Amino acid sequence: MLSIKNLTVNINEKVILNGINLEVNAGEIHAIMGPNGSGKSTLSHVLSGKPGYQITGGTIQYKGKNLVDMAPEIRAREGVFLAFQYPVEIPGVSNVYLLKAALNAVRKHQGLDEVDAMDFLSLVKAKIKTLDMDEKFLYRAVNEGFSGGEKKRNEILQMAILEPALCILDETDSGLDIDALKVVAEGINALRSSERAFIMVTHYQRLLDYIKPDYVHVLAHGQIVKSGGADLALALEKEGYGWLEQGQVSA
Amino acid sequence: MSDSTQEINQIINQEYKQGFVTVLETDTFAPGLNEAVIHQLSAIKNEPDFMLAYRLHAFRHWQTLTPPTWAQVTIDAIDYQAISYYSAPKRKEDGPKSLADIDPEVLAAYKKLGIPLDEQERLAGIAIDAVFDSVSVATTFKGKLKEVGVIFCPISEALRDYPELIKTYLGSVVPHTDNFFAALNAAVFTDGSFVYIPKGVRCPMELSTYFRINAANTGQFERTLIIADEGSHVSYLEGCTAPMRDENQLHAAVVELIALRDATIKYSTVQNWYPGDKQGKGGIYNFVTKRAECRGDNSKVSWTQVETGSAITWKYPSCVLLGNNSVGEFYSVAVTNNYQQADTGTKMIHIGKNTRSTIVSKGISAGHAQNTYRGLVKVLKSAENARNYTQCDSLLVGDQCGAHTFPYLEVKQPSAQIEHEATTAKIGEEQLFFCQQRGLSAEDAVSMIVNGFCKEVFKELPMEFAVEAQALLGLSLEGSVG
Numbered sequence: 001m002l003s004i005k006n007l008t009v010n011i012n013e014k015v016i017l018n019g020i021n022l023e024v025n026a027g028e029i030h031a032i033m034g035p036n037g038s039g040k041s042t043l044s045h046v047l048s049g050k051p052g053y054q055i056t057g058g059t060i061q062y063k064g065k066n067l068v069d070m071a072p073e074i075r076a077r078e079g080v081f082l083a084f085q086y087p088v089e090i091p092g093v094s095n096v097y098l099l100k101a102a103l104n105a106v107r108k109h110q111g112l113d114e115v116d117a118m119d120f121l122s123l124v125k126a127k128i129k130t131l132d133m134d135e136k137f138l139y140r141a142v143n144e145g146f147s148g149g150e151k152k153r154n155e156i157l158q159m160a161i162l163e164p165a166l167c168i169l170d171e172t173d174s175g176l177d178i179d180a181l182k183v184v185a186e187g188i189n190a191l192r193s194s195e196r197a198f199i200m201v202t203h204y205q206r207l208l209d210y211i212k213p214d215y216v217h218v219l220a221h222g223q224i225v226k227s228g229g230a231d232l233a234l235a236l237e238k239e240g241y242g243w244l245e246q247g248q249v250s251a
Numbered sequence: 252m253s254d255s256t257q258e259i260n261q262i263i264n265q266e267y268k269q270g271f272v273t274v275l276e277t278d279t280f281a282p283g284l285n286e287a288v289i290h291q292l293s294a295i296k297n298e299p300d301f302m303l304a305y306r307l308h309a310f311r312h313w314q315t316l317t318p319p320t321w322a323q324v325t326i327d328a329i330d331y332q333a334i335s336y337y338s339a340p341k342r343k344e345d346g347p348k349s350l351a352d353i354d355p356e357v358l359a360a361y362k363k364l365g366i367p368l369d370e371q372e373r374l375a376g377i378a379i380d381a382v383f384d385s386v387s388v389a390t391t392f393k394g395k396l397k398e399v400g401v402i403f404c405p406i407s408e409a410l411r412d413y414p415e416l417i418k419t420y421l422g423s424v425v426p427h428t429d430n431f432f433a434a435l436n437a438a439v440f441t442d443g444s445f446v447y448i449p450k451g452v453r454c455p456m457e458l459s460t461y462f463r464i465n466a467a468n469t470g471q472f473e474r475t476l477i478i479a480d481e482g483s484h485v486s487y488l489e490g491c492t493a494p495m496r497d498e499n500q501l502h503a504a505v506v507e508l509i510a511l512r513d514a515t516i517k518y519s520t521v522q523n524w525y526p527g528d529k530q531g532k533g534g535i536y537n538f539v540t541k542r543a544e545c546r547g548d549n550s551k552v553s554w555t556q557v558e559t560g561s562a563i564t565w566k567y568p569s570c571v572l573l574g575n576n577s578v579g580e581f582y583s584v585a586v587t588n589n590y591q592q593a594d595t596g597t598k599m600i601h602i603g604k605n606t607r608s609t610i611v612s613k614g615i616s617a618g619h620a621q622n623t624y625r626g627l628v629k630v631l632k633s634a635e636n637a638r639n640y641t642q643c644d645s646l647l648v649g650d651q652c653g654a655h656t657f658p659y660l661e662v663k664q665p666s667a668q669i670e671h672e673a674t675t676a677k678i679g680e681e682q683l684f685f686c687q688q689r690g691l692s693a694e695d696a697v698s699m700i701v702n703g704f705c706k707e708v709f710k711e712l713p714m715e716f717a718v719e720a721q722a723l724l725g726l727s728l729e730g731s732v733g
């Protein structure tokens with residue numbers, strides 16, 4: 001589904017990603033770990049098309065197409081979803097309005113009719129229930145005054161409604177309390193399918209206790225320095241990143 | 252500048268679509284202002300003698316005044332001798348008796364603006380007075396309105412046909428001594444609309460005036476007077492556009508509304524005067540005094556304005572709440588972009604008992620623009636149990652624009668309840684990218700955010716205008732994705 005080859009990315013002349021290689025197939029879950037500032041969010045942003053990054057080398061193929069050439073909204077409509085590390089507030093725009101506009105944008109792109117108001121409301125109410133959120137959140141302005149954990153949950157709500165093919169979760173677990181982590185993890189697990197892939201950026205094993213990854217990658221200094229199975233995360237939890245800093249390169 | 256800032260700017264910086272000039276034969280006065288010009292003006296309009304006296308009186312007062320400087324705007328001195336005070340499409344004899352007498356170029360201009368004046372194409376349910384430079388060129392549905400006793404005509408006509416109403420009400424809300432521009436307007440006003448709704452009548456259609464500035468080097472001095480007699484109801488709309496020109500042009504209007512007992516006036520404006528170019532060259536100076544008096548008990552006046560145009564806007568549609576239980580409302584969206592400046596707001600003067608006022612102001616600034624809200628809530632000793640609610644929100648697009656809020660409060664009555672809320676938000680690149688990441692185009696995202704911000708005001712506009720207002724901001728909600 002996603003094939004990243006030798007990707008190098010600068011921000012204002014400074015090298016941030018320095019030769020990333022990553023293959024993600026439908027049905028897989030990849031966890032990306034790594035020290036603060038190593039480039040995890042940068043990779044998520046580049047995949048979703050955020051402006052401000054210069055791609056200086058390499059390729060990104062998504063479903064056989066060149067992702068780099070696609071506008072961010074086209075990527076979104078083609079099924080690339082980013083759950084933001086820091087979701088923004090949009091005063092004056094209700095959550096339910098955004099959700100509907102987003103869903104219709106995706107549906108239109110797929111050649112489907114716009115969803116009618118009644119169907120949409122029942123869909124959204126069903127989804128919000130599974131995430132244990134109050135329906136009042138639908139009518140509040142997007143993320144405005146939401147707590148850190150509520151914002152993260154709201155990202156998963158959007159993901160559940162849009163049903164994207166490639167879900168990129170940037171530290172969705174950070175800031176969640178223990179119960180919320182469980183609810184969010186269940187929400188993510190409910191979306192797992194052979195058609196869908198996940199890239200989960202995280203610092204903690206506790207998320208991976210709920211959602212077992214197929215692969216774990218360690219990003220450091222803009223490179224994937226180590227890849228492995230679910231065990232790698234456990235080793236990291238114990239040992240930290242220090243032992244990888246010796247310049248070891250992934251197999 | 253990053254891509255998404257550029258995108259925001261492109262969306263906001265849509266071209267001014269009403270900037271064309273209509274080439275016409277006109278009767279235009281030479282520039283300059285003195286008593287002879289006022290004599291000439293009054294004569295060309297066939298005014299009764301009392302009007303000439305009124306104008307001269309105002310003019311002599313104006314000569315003693317200096318232009319105000321308190322507004323948060325930067326402005327070059329205006330040379331009042333360089334302006335022509337009258338320009339009208341040339342007409343046959345006594346002015347057009349029917350549309351057939353109107354210069355086809357003028358009709359074409361209105362058509363191009365989406366305001367058809369000819370019989371077949373008239374907008375159903377809306378009567379229109381079309382003011383072109385200094386004169387009203389047509390008023391539709393006059394006859395039909397007359398059947399229910401509603402008078403809707405150019406004010407120049409009302410001066411001749413309804414002198415008693417004029418003598419009673421003209422200048423009774425905004426006297427010529429009110430301020431510099433009100434004095435100037437009283438001296439040289441040319442046209443505008445006159446509305447009288449008789450007792451107990453609910454005006455059967457929306458009334459509207461469409462102001463068009465066409466001629467160069469002229470000022471437009473609009474004068475509008477609306478009287479809602481006891482128990483009556485009227486909804487009035489105004490729209491404004493002008494050609495793109497490098498020099499600034501002055502539109503100095505006075506609008507007076509009078510609501511008698513149990514009467515309601517709803518006054519809506521979509522102001523889209525030419526704002527000047529991206530460097531701030533040209534554009535209309537929109538200096539307007541708009542005031543309503545709720546004279547009778549239980550009367551109500553509601554001002555709704557969407558201000559997107561003009562180089563400088565300086566206006567404070569106000570309500571004097573004299574009658575007990577009277578209600579004043581002000582809903583405003585003011586958008587400034589590039590080098591536009593707006594200093595706008597309202598005054599709510601509570602005099603009667605149990606008077607209520609609501610102020611909802613939404614200022615949007617982009618580019619290098621400055622947007623100021625200035626509002627006064629004044630509660631006199633007599634206004635027992637007066638209530639005011641003010642909400643004042645600013646939205647900044649980019650980081651080179653400014654928003655300023657000056658709420659003034661004068662309360663002499665201890666039982667008054669006053670609430671004030673203010674917020675400032677910013678459309679940033681992060682918000683735009685967030686929306687795009689959810690599948691919305693940048694255009695739809697800005698539209699969604701700005702509309703969300705303005706929706707409390709848009710919902711106050713009559714349907715047709717709400718649509719126009721959204722379109723004006725480049726914001727059609729139905730805007731196609733892709």
Ligand SMILES: Nc1ncnc2c1ncn2[C@@H]1O[C@H](COP(=O)(O)OP(=O)(O)OP(=O)(O)O)[C@@H](O)[C@H]1O
Pocket residue numbers: 011012016034035036037038039040041042043085
């Ligand atoms: N706009 C910017 N200008 C300059 N440097 C930047 C900018 N954005 C990110 N960086 C730098 O790029 C590097 C990678 O940042 P990134 O946010 O991708 O890290 P991360 O791995 O997500 O970290 P964390 O675990 O703290 O979220 C950091 O050194 C950061 O300071």
Ligand SMILES: [Mg+2]
Pocket residue numbers: 040041042085170171
């Ligand atoms: Mg990060």
